[in-house]
Amino acid sequence: EVQLVESGGGLVQPGRSLRLSCTASGFTFGDYTLSWFRQPPGKDLEWVGFIRAKGYGGTPEYAASVKGRFTISRDDSTSLGYLQMDSLKIEDTAVYYCGRGAGGSDYWGQGTLVTVSS
Amino acid sequence: DVVMTQSPLSLPVTLGQPASISCSCSQSLVHSDGNTYLNWFQQRPGQSPRRLIHKVSNRDSGVPDRFSGSGSGTDFTLIISRVEAEDVGVYYCMQGTHRPFTFGQGTRLEIK
Numbered sequence: 001e002v003q004l005v006e007s008g009g010g011l012v013q014p015g016r017s018l019r020l021s022c023t024a025s026g027f028t029f030g031d032y033t034l035s036w037f038r039q040p041p042g043k044d045l046e047w048v049g050f051i052r053a054k055g056y057g058g059t060p061e062y063a064a065s066v067k068g069r070f071t072i073s074r075d076d077s078t079s080l081g082y083l084q085m086d087s088l089k090i091e092d093t094a095v096y097y098c099g100r101g102a103g104g105s106d107y108w109g110q111g112t113l114v115t116v117s118s
Numbered sequence: 119d120v121v122m123t124q125s126p127l128s129l130p131v132t133l134g135q136p137a138s139i140s141c142s143c144s145q146s147l148v149h150s151d152g153n154t155y156l157n158w159f160q161q162r163p164g165q166s167p168r169r170l171i172h173k174v175s176n177r178d179s180g181v182p183d184r185f186s187g188s189g190s191g192t193d194f195t196l197i198i199s200r201v202e203a204e205d206v207g208v209y210y211c212m213q214g215t216h217r218p219f220t221f222g223q224g225t226r227l228e229i230k
Binding site: 037044045046047061063064097102103104105106107108109110111 | 155157159161165166167168169172178210212214215217218219220221222223224
């Protein structure tokens with residue numbers, strides 16, 4: 001069974017950093033692009049970025065709103081994906097989801113809440 | 119960025135009746151590889167999004183056949199042939215052709 005589980009969310013002050021993890025199971029993690037999305041409370045979904053599978057270069061791409069502040073990485077040996085979030089802003093408050101694949105992820109995790117507040 | 123405009127934003131439906139959601143895009147979603155990466159997602163209350171349809175009309179595994187997708191170019195439609203109570207939630211179209219990938223504003227389906 002394909003599963004994705006996010007972890008690492010919590011309360012953080014503006015300007016600080018946080019790293020989210022995405023633990024994958026039930027499929028060959030290294031064969032797939034890993035995407036990140038977010039959803040502010042009561043609002044709509046937003047694509048954050050993705051990291052390609054190594055077979056497609058292993059390179060990341062980002063939404064303009066997070067480029068230069070967020071970094072997506074992966075460790076195929078442990079089936080883990082990461083979202084490093086630096087210089088956090090209040091408007092980064094959201095539930096963060098990881099998803100399998102790009103262009104329309106077919107499996108999503110349950111999400112982890114990140115609250116940026118002083 | 120590609121702007122995705124859904125209508126209606128609120129959709130009250132009687133059980134057993136059909137429902138239709140439209141998604142209009144600001145530019146063609148035909149990719150250079152010939153595919154059209156238009157997806158539909160369902161988000162039930164308190165849950166994460168679930169993909170229902172990919173590449174316009176392909177139903178995902180386990181999705182009931184009362185859900186269908188159609189369209190081309192810039193205009194797409196999700197149809198639920200007979201609404202059931204478990205269909206309550208918010209429906210989003212999402213394009214995966216042009217980066218940044220973008221979502222519609224969501225259509226909230228409720229039972230009348």
